[in-house]
Amino acid sequence: MTQKVAVLGTGKIGEALLSGMIRGGWATSDLLVTARRPERAEELRGRYGVEAVTNAEAAKAADTLILTVKPQDMGKLLDELAPHVPADRLVVSGAAGIPTSFFEERLSPGTPVVRVMTNTPALVDEAMSVISGGSHATEDHLAHAEEIFNGVGKTLRVPESQQDAATALSGSGPAYFYFLVEAMTDAGILLGLPRDKAHDLIVQAAIGAAVMLRDSGEHPVRLREAVTSPAGTTINAIRELEGHGVRAALIAALEAARDRSRELASGQG
Ligand SMILES: NC(=O)C1=CN([C@@H]2O[C@H](COP(=O)(O)OP(=O)(O)OC[C@H]3O[C@@H](n4cnc5c(N)ncnc54)[C@H](OP(=O)(O)O)[C@@H]3O)[C@@H](O)[C@H]2O)C=CC1
């Protein structure tokens, strides 16, 4: 049976998902989008050939509603949607922090809710999407959410209690790697390389390392040891990283991201 899917609040994540679904073969006639600004709706219509409708129209017409507004906008969106969402709709939230109970309290009793934390590599079909069901979500609902998000990368089911940690790791994760590339490119400048060459060297090193992490089956420690020659160059760099507390900084950074996800839980953020 064909299911109509609506993406409500189609910004960066909503568009990444929409484009991935279209690349994955979803018919545009089975997709709807909503946007806050008319010019954004027009942009999406023009770029993807999808129908842009109001939030209320999406709630009535689609079987699955994927809500991709900012956590701070979710309460307002739900106030607008609640009178129009029949309890047989599947509601998927892509927002950081907000628990499934927040939606269940505001929608018709029994409405199934699935919480998903994806990430921006959805744009290149390399997302990590972490999925949890609310109290009325069945196996079929979870499987349907997986089908949608498998189209833009990998999915993993976790208990909802692990969602804030997942947000800190994979939701925000790409930003940490971009930050590292930016910092290492600066280092290349310091060492006398032109910026474009420094960038290319680091990006390819990152891609090579990522593919080895994914495909070699080796533990990261083993992979690092293989690079680290006795009395060689790498160990000098590692000593500096440890001396500057980079490991502790990363642990503290992810803890802070997890804490912020918890703070966003009320949707007031
Ligand atoms: N960016 C990321 O890396 C990730 C983000 N997320 C989550 O995804 C969600 C979206 O983030 P992101 O895509 O970055 O944010 P964006 O601001 O790019 O997208 C949100 C969109 O929602 C629109 N919007 C807000 N309120 C309404 C409304 N009532 N009706 C229709 N549209 C509305 C906004 O419109 P306008 O353009 O007018 O502001 C905007 O286009 C957040 O909840 C975030 O926590 C999850 C994983 C990763």
Ligand SMILES: O=C(O)[C@@H]1CCC=N1
């Ligand atoms: O920074 C944020 O709040 C969002 C959620 C995960 C990634 N970006």
